[in-house]
Amino acid sequence: MCLGIPGRIVAIVDEDAMLATVDVSGVRRAVDVVCVATPGRPLADLVGAWVLVHVGFAMSLIDEEEAAATLRVLAEIGEAEAELEAIRTGSVELPSPPVIPAAT
Amino acid sequence: MRFVDEFRDPALARVVIREIETIAARMERGRERPFAVMEVCGGHTHAIFRYGLEGLLPDIIEFVHGPGCPVCVLPMGRVDDCVSIAERPEVIFATFGDAIRVPGSRKSLLTAKAEGADIRTVYSPLDALALACRNPDREVVFFGLGFETTMPSTALTIRRAAREGVGNFSIFCNHITIIPTLRALLETQDLGIDGFIGPGHVSMVIGTEPYRFIAEEFGKPMVVSGFEPLDLLQSLLMVLRQLESGVAKIENQYARVVPDTGNRAAMEAVAEVYEPRETFEWRGLGSIAHSGVRLRERYARFDAERRFAVPEISVGDPASCRCGEVLTGKLKPWGCPMFGTACTPETPLGALMVSSEGSCAAYYQYGGVRQPQFEGAA
Ligand code: SF4
Numbered sequence: 001m002c003l004g005i006p007g008r009i010v011a012i013v014d015e016d017a018m019l020a021t022v023d024v025s026g027v028r029r030a031v032d033v034v035c036v037a038t039p040g041r042p043l044a045d046l047v048g049a050w051v052l053v054h055v056g057f058a059m060s061l062i063d064e065e066e067a068a069a070t071l072r073v074l075a076e077i078g079e080a081e082a083e084l085e086a087i088r089t090g091s092v093e094l095p096s097p098p099v100i101p102a103a104t
Numbered sequence: 105m106r107f108v109d110e111f112r113d114p115a116l117a118r119v120v121i122r123e124i125e126t127i128a129a130r131m132e133r134g135r136e137r138p139f140a141v142m143e144v145c146g147g148h149t150h151a152i153f154r155y156g157l158e159g160l161l162p163d164i165i166e167f168v169h170g171p172g173c174p175v176c177v178l179p180m181g182r183v184d185d186c187v188s189i190a191e192r193p194e195v196i197f198a199t200f201g202d203a204i205r206v207p208g209s210r211k212s213l214l215t216a217k218a219e220g221a222d223i224r225t226v227y228s229p230l231d232a233l234a235l236a237c238r239n240p241d242r243e244v245v246f247f248g249l250g251f252e253t254t255m256p257s258t259a260l261t262i263r264r265a266a267r268e269g270v271g272n273f274s275i276f277c278n279h280i281t282i283i284p285t286l287r288a289l290l291e292t293q294d295l296g297i298d299g300f301i302g303p304g305h306v307s308m309v310i311g312t313e314p315y316r317f318i319a320e321e322f323g324k325p326m327v328v329s330g331f332e333p334l335d336l337l338q339s340l341l342m343v344l345r346q347l348e349s350g351v352a353k354i355e356n357q358y359a360r361v362v363p364d365t366g367n368r369a370a371m372e373a374v375a376e377v378y379e380p381r382e383t384f385e386w387r388g389l390g391s392i393a394h395s396g397v398r399l400r401e402r403y404a405r406f407d408a409e410r411r412f413a414v415p416e417i418s419v420g421d422p423a424s425c426r427c428g429e430v431l432t433g434k435l436k437p438w439g440c441p442m443f444g445t446a447c448t449p450e451t452p453l454g455a456l457m458v459s460s461e462g463s464c465a466a467y468y469q470y471g472g473v474r475q476p477q478f479e480g481a482a
Contacts, residue, residue: 003305003331005108006106006107006108008106017264025105032230034260034373035256035367036369037369052308052361054257055200056230056257057256057257059253060362060363062107062360062361063361063363066360069359070358073338077119077338077341078115078116078119
């Protein structure tokens with residue numbers, strides 16, 4: 001019940017009733033968009049936006065930049081890990097410095 | 105699917121797990137009991153089991169499944185009230201699918217339906233409102249259930265019904281709020297929880313600010329998390345990093361959906377339609393002050409509790425049930441003597457065995473993989 005699902009607003013059904021059609025993986029239904037609408041702006045602005053849909057209500061605009069940022073953090077964990085792995089497995093012992101015979 | 109597949113990448117998951125293992129290995133030294141991280145939300149519990157995350161983690165880390173499954177904490181007396189409303193001949197009773205099999209003291213909604221009550225499963229409260237418009241000679245009652253995630257949806261549906269002048273629609277309100285519940289939990293004696301994975305979709309409504317007391321008063325880290333496997337792993341890693349460096353703060357892993365300020369429109373609708381109850385009873389946890397809401401006087405005509413006389417008899421849980429201890433993370437499901445014997449998903453004794461978000465059902469369905477080796481740790 002706490003789960004929601006990302007969908008994309010594809011059309012406005014009724015501006016006054018604040019209803020829009022949302023496409024969730026090919027399934028379409030009318031969804032209440034009060035919680036994601038900007039007061040004073042036409043609903044048409046929302047067409048194309050990704051929203052989190054929960055029991056028939058668009059509850060949040062999905063922030064694409066934040067999604068990318070989260071994925072970037074994840075990827076960086078991976079990079080650091082790869083770096084460490086390279087250090088662990090790929091390090092080549094530096095040759096010992098040549099022994100210079102002490103000057104006599 | 106967009107914003108889903110990216111967070112299910114197995115290669116990335118492996119990397120995060122390795123990072124978790126590295127931290128865990130550092131933190132393990134001198135530690136006598138596992139690090140217990142509670143995921144508060146039932147949706148997280150479901151995801152953890154569905155993706156088998158527990159089995160992928162080092163033994164020193166343990167998920168404790170919290171009370172965040174609204175179906176699971178509904179007391180038997182409320183289910184009985186539901187059934188009594190649903191059995192009225194003039195009523196069409198509309199409910200989310202999760203709630204239909206929860207046992208009351210006499211019967212579940214499912215049994216009532218089999219016996220002839222007009223009970224319909226709907227996806228959205230808007231569908232219940234549509235039923236009311238299509239059946240003007242019947243009374244449509246929607247079973248309003250859930251934390252702040254679903255609260256705005258019922259509030260907005262009531263507002264819509266008021267605006268459209270729908271007279272045959274009402275809500276049986278069992279909504280509960282997360283903050284008093286978390287506080288009650290944190291005030292529990294000897295709560296062995298080291299940190300929290302915070303509920304993602306409750307937070308998209310209320311924001312992250314209301315959780316501050318968890319860090320400031322109780323010194324526990326919390327990371328608000330998304331629901332995909334990588335979200336949960338990353339959040340766990342963030343909790344561990346806080347624990348390792350000895351800080352406690354509220355972090356937001358799920359910023360793509362959760363603005364720190366929450367959702368204004370949703371909160372306004374909730375505040376307009378609902379008011380706190382003095383107290384609300386929870387299955388297994390007892391009464392928690394101000395943890396439930398009811399409809400304000402202004403919306404009284406949409407309140408099923410006012411429109412229909414409900415018995416309101418409080419019914420204790422069966423003595424053999426250990427649901428309360430399981431809900432607070434003190435006991436693992438298999439520690440309950442009823443688990444898998446008298447209590448199964450087909451014949452549930454407690455609601456934790458009913459909902460797909462309940463930990464008993466999850467352990468039962470997914471085989472409680474780590475049971476033997478972890479028996480002593482619960
Ligand atoms: S096994 Fe059944 S009775 Fe025991 S705690 Fe779980 S739901 Fe409750």
